[in-house]
Amino acid sequence: MAHSHEVPSDLTRNQGLVLGALNHSEGPLSAYDILDKLRGDGLRAPLQVYRALDKLVERGLAHRLESLNAFVACADEHCHRKGLIAFAICEGCGKVDEFADAVIEERLGDWAKAKGFKVERTTMEIRGKCETCALAA
Amino acid sequence: MAHSHEVPSDLTRNQGLVLGALNHSEGPLSAYDILDKLRGDGLRAPLQVYRALDKLVERGLAHRLESLNAFVACADEHCHRKGLIAFAICEGCGKVDEFADAVIEERLGDWAKAKGFKVERTTMEIRGKCETCALAA
DNA sequence: CTCAATACGTTATAGCATAACATCGCCGCA
DNA sequence: TGCGGCGATGTTATGCTATAACGTATTGAG
Numbered sequence: 001m002a003h004s005h006e007v008p009s010d011l012t013r014n015q016g017l018v019l020g021a022l023n024h025s026e027g028p029l030s031a032y033d034i035l036d037k038l039r040g041d042g043l044r045a046p047l048q049v050y051r052a053l054d055k056l057v058e059r060g061l062a063h064r065l066e067s068l069n070a071f072v073a074c075a076d077e078h079c080h081r082k083g084l085i086a087f088a089i090c091e092g093c094g095k096v097d098e099f100a101d102a103v104i105e106e107r108l109g110d111w112a113k114a115k116g117f118k119v120e121r122t123t124m125e126i127r128g129k130c131e132t133c134a135l136a137a
Numbered sequence: 138m139a140h141s142h143e144v145p146s147d148l149t150r151n152q153g154l155v156l157g158a159l160n161h162s163e164g165p166l167s168a169y170d171i172l173d174k175l176r177g178d179g180l181r182a183p184l185q186v187y188r189a190l191d192k193l194v195e196r197g198l199a200h201r202l203e204s205l206n207a208f209v210a211c212a213d214e215h216c217h218r219k220g221l222i223a224f225a226i227c228e229g230c231g232k233v234d235e236f237a238d239a240v241i242e243e244r245l246g247d248w249a250k251a252k253g254f255k256v257e258r259t260t261m262e263i264r265g266k267c268e269t270c271a272l273a274a
Numbered sequence: 275c276t277c278a279a280t281a282c283g284t285t286a287t288a289g290c291a292t293a294a295c296a297t298c299g300c301c302g303c304a
Numbered sequence: 305t306g307c308g309g310c311g312a313t314g315t316t317a318t319g320c321t322a323t324a325a326c327g328t329a330t331t332g333a334g
Contacts, residue, residue: 012281032320042218044283050322057283066203067260067289069321088254099248104241108223108263111236117225123204124261126155126245131253143330149312169289182315187291204288206321 008061017041017053019073022062027094027123028070065089065096067125073098084108086124144199155176155189156210159199164231165207202226202233204262209233221245223261228269 005025007016021037022029029037031049043049053071056062060079061102062071074081075098084105088097105109110121129137139239144153144160158174159166166174168186180186190208193199198217199208202224211218212235221242224236239263249256 001292014282030321046322047324048283049154066255066262086248087254090254091257097252097254101244101248104244107238107241107244110266111223111238112225112263115225115234116271117227117234117263118266118271119263120228120265122261122263124259125203126254126256126259128249128257129255134253134255151313167290183291184293185314188312 012055014043014048014052015055017043019056019061021048022056022071022073027061028068028072028096030063030068030070034071044130056127058070059072063087063098064123065125066123067127071129072098084124086126088126088130089129090130091127092129093134095130099129149189149192149201151180151185151189152192155182155186156193158210159193161209162210163232165202165205165209165226167207171197171208184217187208200224200235202262204264209235211235221259221261223263225263225265225267227267227270228264229266229273232267234267 008020011019016039021034023049030054031136034053035043037045038049053062053064057064057071060074060081061122062073063085063115064071068089073088081100083102084102086099086104088099092097108119108122111117128134144156148156154175155171158171168183171190172180172183172186175186175229178252190199190201194201194208197211197218199210200222201208205226209224218237220239223236223238223241225236227233245259248254263273265271
């Protein structure tokens with residue numbers, strides 16, 4: 001079944017709808033997937049979805065998967081995640097596993113420091129097959 | 138000035154043209170950027186560029202930057218890179234720095250092993266400001 | 275109340291990527 | 305030589321992803 005996060009109460013209507021759609025989905029959704037799910041709730045234009053997604057991503061309630069041009073709800077119930085987040089995306093079933101790794105984060109930080117590079121955000125995405133799908137293949 | 142890689146001789150005409158365009162560019166190029174640069178050489182349709190890019194990426198002669206929907210030539214002169222590659226992308230000047238880190242690779246490998254996840258490819262992209270642009274800001 | 279800031283709604287358009295189909299050229303081999 | 309397969313190519317059409325530009329509505333601070 002899908003996630004069952006609580007939706008923060010200070011979201012706007014559209015933000016709440018979009019986050020709800022993400023929470024109830026098994027896997028990542030494109031902005032247009034979301035739009036289709038929410039037409040019944042009065043959403044009509046891509047921009048309504050993109051604007052809500054921008055805010056949600058900004059607040060860390062949702063994440064953008066760059067390699068998929070799609071979005072997922074943050075897997076962390078109360079969104080305590082601060083640092084770098086990595087995603088493992090299964091090409092078989094589409095499920096996404098979200099995790100953090102302090103060593104990797106530190107390592108990237110070291111590299112950046114050595115180069116004088118000022119990091120603003122990092123995307124890390126692993127594509128492959130989850131255990132279930134790998135065994136089924 | 139731009140890179141000065143040699144172009145492998147077994148590339149097809151279109152592949153050679155596309156790789157040449159990437160090699161002569163200071164920064165990442167979208168497929169349509171490439172197309173525009175190569176109209177004078179007879180290329181007319183996006184698909185011609187995308188097909189060449191697919192092959193080049195497959196062979197490791199070029200890389201796709203997911204967070205930019207753009208492509209760069211591989212920075213390694215003779216394309217000896219085997220493992221995971223990371224990219225630092227400057228939002229100021231657009232330059233891309235390509236690097237590898239064995240520790241990160243090992244760390245991801247450990248995670249995957251523990252989860253039974255079969256990795257097919259990984260994208261790691263840092264967005265931020267390079268030293269020059271950070272100081273200028 | 276008034277202003278500023280933010281969200282919202284709508285239309286149009288820009289930018290990225292692939293489907294589908296026909297052709298061509300090269301190479302191995304009967 | 306000539307057949308046959310395969311991969312690259314060319315072309316048109318189309319689909320998916322994302323934002324520009326405009327105006328209205330709502331909210332909250334002073």
